[in-house]
Amino acid sequence: MRPCERLSVCVLAVLCVAAGGAHGGKVLVWYTEGSHWINLQPMLESLVDKGHEVTVLLPNTSMYMKASDTSRYRFLHFNTSVTKESLEELMEMFLRFTIYEAADMSYPQLIAAILDKVGMNVKLQLRYLDGVLKSESVMAKLREGRYDVLLADPIYVGSEMVAELLDVPLVFSLRFTTGHTFERLCGQLPAPPSYVPGPLVKLTDRMTFKQRLANFLFYASQDLLAKWFWSSADEYYTEYRGKPTSMCELVGKVDLWLIRTYWDFDFPRPLLPNFKFVGGIHCRPAEALPQDMEEFVQSSGEDGIVVFSLGSSIKNVTMERANVIASALAQVLWRYIGEKPETLGENTRLYDWIPQNDLLGHPKTKAFITHGGTNGIYEAIYHGVPMLGIPMFADQPDNMVRVEARGAARSLHFNAMQSQELLDALQDVINQPSYKESVMKLSRIQHDRPLSPRDEAVFWVEYTMRNKGAKHLRVQAHNLTWYQYHSLDVMLLLLSVALLLALLLVKSCGFCVRRCCGRSRNMKSKSKSKAE
Amino acid sequence: MRPCERLSVCVLAVLCVAAGGAHGGKVLVWYTEGSHWINLQPMLESLVDKGHEVTVLLPNTSMYMKASDTSRYRFLHFNTSVTKESLEELMEMFLRFTIYEAADMSYPQLIAAILDKVGMNVKLQLRYLDGVLKSESVMAKLREGRYDVLLADPIYVGSEMVAELLDVPLVFSLRFTTGHTFERLCGQLPAPPSYVPGPLVKLTDRMTFKQRLANFLFYASQDLLAKWFWSSADEYYTEYRGKPTSMCELVGKVDLWLIRTYWDFDFPRPLLPNFKFVGGIHCRPAEALPQDMEEFVQSSGEDGIVVFSLGSSIKNVTMERANVIASALAQVLWRYIGEKPETLGENTRLYDWIPQNDLLGHPKTKAFITHGGTNGIYEAIYHGVPMLGIPMFADQPDNMVRVEARGAARSLHFNAMQSQELLDALQDVINQPSYKESVMKLSRIQHDRPLSPRDEAVFWVEYTMRNKGAKHLRVQAHNLTWYQYHSLDVMLLLLSVALLLALLLVKSCGFCVRRCCGRSRNMKSKSKSKAE
Known part of the structure; x- marks a missing residue:
């Protein structure tokens, strides 16, 4: 045998071993929306x-999901009564509320508005779910599919119910749920309010007393809000199944939780064996830019370029805000791209879409002006690019708090910032070496892992298929009530016993004192009478 | 280029990448003892x-550690005033106490005896530590060594102090510390007493109220015991450094905790990003047996063999107990090895040492009679061999509770068991298919991991060297007091505010009532006078 043949045999053997775990499972993917759909796709x-067969549940109304996205997945179509117009209107209203309206509201107005929005969201979700659960043909196809695992981003409820009905293991892939309520209350993930900041509260893991108080109250309020939100789903499920059904209990049966953060971005916190932190799942080495873009980038010379994107959800920035940004950018590019003063048109190119990952991975990129979405931040961390955040809504301000706390970014208020402020901040981020050093440290943490986040996520999905679930990784806390979990009943008993003992001690002391005093009084009176 | 050459180039490239992380670090290993030393060696x-240089701190008095063990490590010798005789005597006394004496003691006697033993252990540990900290030449060599990491099994205290003095990252490798006190109180590992059974308490993660009470009290008592134990070390450290020094605070600075359990053996529980569970680190595929042993094994025919070991610590089983075991074994082997009745001498071979891993991995092995040490149990899980436990001391009864709870073993009381009982139990374990099925399930969990436990442990040690520590994986809980951690101050404030509000409400209601009543009385009296 020639050595070449032997080598081929070895390589083949390795390939066989590597493919050993795969043997074509059937993955069902729950419908989702927006950047959540973008996030699921790398996995x-x-x-x-x-070699797995991936079938995606696809509603007739979606802003991001399209059957034409790729021919590599199968699609299981279903109809919802939600129209595209109403969906877009809702999204629009939500953005308007969080970016512009919320800031001017009084606290009671804000609470009322949030409850109103959450209520609308619940109704929307259940209308989508109608399209699956209440369609006999869709349910029949799901049953016939004999899937090995259901993969869902819990942004839309319902996957836990379908997993239960089909008796299929369920894997969640998520960044977080509102108030971490699914993770904490259903998944039993411990989150001490003293050092695990709630999502969206814009706190770090180092809190003052006042901040700890705020965080504590935030979790408490989220628990109440969640109970209210879940009651609609509970009613829906109970009516559907004809027996009392709790959504949270079903969510508690999730086999594996793939959380799209890691310890470069999120603060270290307690976890559980069935929670895997796979942040940066979509990151990949940069590929070559389109030729015209590469030429533009190269024209920056030694100064390098700044990548600027406010994400995929933002389309309607007011002209006033756009001018504030544009004038600052013109100056920035004037300072960092060319020596000769140039007009905005020449220094700044506008694109409908940019190959963000490839641009961030380009050696000429000096900084990234971002809205603070997790995806963009992870790409910047992956490629080691310091950030300037202009966060606007959802988790964006909270995300920026995380990278700022690590010294890898600066952050500005979208509504309040002025051109000079933006310019100064951008100069800081580019010129002060601490930003680059900090983001390179985060980048090392991101890259230095036993498995890449994508490989890790895929491993655990395959694991769940191979082992028909991962129930052995679930903690027994699921079978305890909240007061049992916190040992409150045990402490109550111990306290009662202690009180009882204290009472007995006091009583018996009193008894002794009375006896002694009584006797000494008797003795005294006896000796007195004797003396008399 | 011929394809062969291209392939070679590819393979070389892969090798280079794989070796990229190594670049010869310097690992210092803290002295340890007994099975703990055996456990460290695979790593x-x-x-x-x-390609790393491993230097082991070696005391002149040790039962297990020898410089001749291997020429692959360097050794840094130090002298301790502890003699081998006193060490063996202490071990002997400890074994006698836990196997025979403890069972007949009243509760107060037991507490006194435990305090006495713990006190002796502390004194012993500090005498060892004298040999390092108080020897100028040893400390000079340690400083000159410029190590990249200190690797320690915290069975002997002191590594945390030397890591602090040398400013070297510290990695702990351990099964558990008494009462999980190091992990919980210093490492901030959450352990809700409601479902995380303390070590040695022989409980599972499914507890009745009474068991939860016992577990709660166990943790509480261990906390008190630890505080008492640690005070000696604190005094020692404070005196040595000339400034207040807390051992627990130093232990809290540990960069990475490699815990030698996994979710096949231990119950799922909360963990932290810097706690890695690498149980079964020493397991490896079986190698061929020595020829005479292989012949003996093959002579068992279809019936197969039973592997029997009470571990390396037990040498003095009483003759009565030995007879109980021997007579049962004779019968078992009679049933399972040959058809024709044979004598004990023919059916049972006695060895000073057996290649346990290779025997357990032999296809003819039907069961494993074990004292319940973690190492043996992990080998049995790795190779999928059902177990019959005869646990005696330390963590052995607790270990057996874990495999029994998973249905992979039965367990007997060493002091109480009779031959027939042993025989029946062994027959059960071999003949009832549930034991084999259960251990095979555990075996699948053990093998189905993204990295083997040994690779994972080595990865994290190298990681700590590469990144000069792993402080970014440590939770902020380290900087909180216990009442801050549990948000007790926050809850106290909220409770006070609630009480104050309630008081204000009652007071103002009272005021209103008085005002109203007063006014109505006035009105009445006015109208009365008017009427008059």
Whole structure:
């Protein structure tokens, strides 16, 4: 045998071993929306690469999901009564509320508005769910599919119910749920309010007393809000199944939780064996830019470029805000791209879409002006690019707090910032070496892992298929009530016993004192009478 | 280029990448004892394989550690005033106490005896530590060594102090510390007493109220015991450094905790980003047996063999107990090895040492009679061999509770068991398919991991060297007091505010009532006078 043949045999053997775990499972993917769909895709691509059949539940109304997205997945279509116009209107209203309206509201107005928005969201979600659960043909197809695992981003409820009905293991892939309520209350993930900041509260893991108080109250309020929100789903499920059904209990049966953060971005916190932190799942080495873009980038010379994106959800920035940004950018580019003063048109190119990952991975990129979405931040961390955040809504301000706390970014208020402020901040981020050093440290943490986040996520999805679930990784806390979990009943008993003992002690002391005093009085009176 | 050459180039490239993380670090290993030393070695071997220089601190008095063990490590010798005789005597006394004496003691006697033993252990540990900290030449060599990491099994205290003095990252490798006190109180690992059974309490993660009460009290008592134990070390450290020094605070600075359990053996529980669970680190595929042993094993025919070991610590089983075991074994082997009745001498072979891993991995092995040490249990899980436990001391009864709870073993009381009982239990374990099925399930969990436990442990040791520590994986809980951690101050404030509000409400209601009543009385009296 020639050595070449032997080598081929070895390589083949390795390939066989590597493919050993795969043997074509059937993955069902729950419908989702927006950046959540973008986030799921790298994992789905890898699953297809490894020989699994991926079937995606696809509603007729979606802003981001399209059957034409790729021919690599199968699609299971279903109809919802939600129209595209109403969906877009809702999204628009939500953005308007969080970016512009919320800031001017009084606290009671804000609470009322949030309850109103949450209520609308619940109704929307259940209308989507109608399209699956109440369609006999869709349910029949789901049953016939004999899937090995259901993969869901819990932004839309319902996957936990379908997993239960089909008796299929369930894997969640998420960044977080509101108030971490699914993770904490249903998944039993411990989150001490003293050092685990709630999502969206814009706190770090180092809190003052006042901040700890705020965080504590935030969790408490989220618990109440969640109970109210869940009651609609509970009613829906109970009516559907004809027996009392709790959504949270079903969510508690999730086999594996893939959380899209890691300790470069999020603060270290307690976890559980069935919670895997796979942040940066979509990051990949940069590829070559389109030629015209590469030429533009190269024209920056030694000064390098700044990548600027406010994400995919933002389309309607007011002209006043756009001018504030544009004038600052013109100056920035004037300072960092060319020596000769140039007009905005020449220094700043506008694109409908940019290959963000490839641009951030370009050696000429000096900084990233971002709205603070998790995806963009992770790409910047992956490629080691310091950030200037202009966060606007949802988790964006909270995300920026995280990278700022690590010294890898600065952050500005979208509504309040002025051109000079933006310019100064950008100069800081580019010129002060601490920002680059800090983001490079985060980048090392991101890259230095036993498995890449994507490989890790795919491993655990395959694991769940191979082992028909991962129930052995679930803690027994799921079978305890909240007061049992916190040992409150045990402490109550111990306290009662202690009180009882204290009472007995006091009583018996009193008794002794009375006896002694009584006797000494008797003795005294006796000796007195004797003396008399 | 011929394809062969191209392939070679590819393979070389892969090798270079794989070796990229190694670049010869310097690992210092803290002295340890008994099975703890056996446990450390697989990791050390792998570290040497990967090109690191491993230096082991070696006391002149040790039962297990010998400089001749291997020429692959360097040794840094130090002298302790502890003699081998006193060490063996202490071990002997400890074994006698836990196996025979403790069972007949009243509760107060037991507490006194435990305090006495713990006190002796502390004194012993500090005498060892004298040999390092108070020897100028040893400390000078340690400083000159410029180590990249200190690796320690915290069975002997002191590594945390030397890591602090040398400013070297510290990695702990351990199964558990008494009462999980190091992990919980210093490492901030959450352990809700409601479902995380304390070590040695022989409880599972499913507890009745009474068991939860016992577990709660166990943790509380261990906390008190630890505080008392640690005070000696604190005094020692404070005196040595000439400034107040807390051992627990130093232990809290540990960069990484490698815990030698996993979710096949231990119950799922909360963890932290810097706690890695690498149980079964020493397991490896079986190698061929020595020829005479292989012949003996093959002579068992279809019936197969039973492997029997009470571990390395037990040498003095009483003759009565030995007879109970021997007579049962004779019968078992009679049933399972040959058809024709044979004598004990023919059916049972006695060895000073057996290649336990290779025997357990032999296809003819039907069961494993074990004292319940973690190492043996992990080998049985790795190779999928059901177990019959005869646990005696330390963590052995607790270990057996874990495998019994998973249905992979039965367990007997060493002092109480009779031959027939042993025989029946062994027959059960071999003949009832549930034991084999359960242990095979555990075996699948053990093998189905993204990295083997040894690779994972080595990865994290190398990680700590590469990143000069792993402080970014530590939770902020380290900087909180216990009442801050549990938000007790926040809750106290909220309770006070609630009480104050309630008081204000009652007072103002009273005021209103008085005003109203007063006014109505006035009105009445006015109208009365008017009427008059």
